Amino acid sequence: MVNYCLVVPLLPGKIELSRKFVKENGGHNLEHDEFYRIAGVTREQVWIQRSPPDSGAPDLQIVSLETIDPESTLREFSTSSHPWAIRFRKFALEAFGIDFTAGLPPPLNELLVNWHVNE
Numbered sequence: 330m331v332n333y334c335l336v337v338p339l340l341p342g343k344i345e346l347s348r349k350f351v352k353e354n355g356g357h358n359l360e361h362d363e364f365y366r367i368a369g370v371t372r373e374q375v376w377i378q379r380s381p382p383d384s385g386a387p388d389l390q391i392v393s394l395e396t397i398d399p400e401s402t403l404r405e406f407s408t409s410s411h412p413w414a415i416r417f418r419k420f421a422l423e424a425f426g427i428d429f430t431a432g433l434p435p436p437l438n439e440l441l442v443n444w445h446v447n448e
Contacts, residue, residue, distance in 0.1 A: 330371060333399040335438060336378075338387035343424040344377055347390055350420045351375065360413040368405035371395045390425070399437055407432075 339347060354361055356373060365373065372395035380386035396402040406414060407429045418429045 330395050330397060331399055332393060332395050333402070333438070334391065334393045336389050336391050337421075337425045337427060339377070339390055339424060340426055341387070344388055346420070346424050347377065350424070354413065354416055354420075358413075360411070364405075364409065364411045364413040367409070367411065368402045369396045369398060370402055403435075403437075 355375075356362070356365075365371075372393075374393040376391040378389040378391055380388050394402060406417065409415075421427045421429055
């Protein structure tokens, strides 16, 4: 299992939209859980990181997905005809300005450190 993380900048004023999407479409929702099984996701965590006041930097949404194959998982998010995936792509365009239908998913992030306690 791989813990794949990504960070996306929220467009101005879209934190509440993100909260609403998660509340209505998040984990332990039948369609969400079905799609995540199809996409190979076994765990999801999502955070909002607010930028310092007056910094001009965007607020960020941080996503952690546990999956066997991150590339395959991202492809499902980009191309699936599952109703949940379609809603997610609409949300991503409105909240982040990211068009998952514009082609194949972006290249995978580069893991620089994977430290853990030796057991």
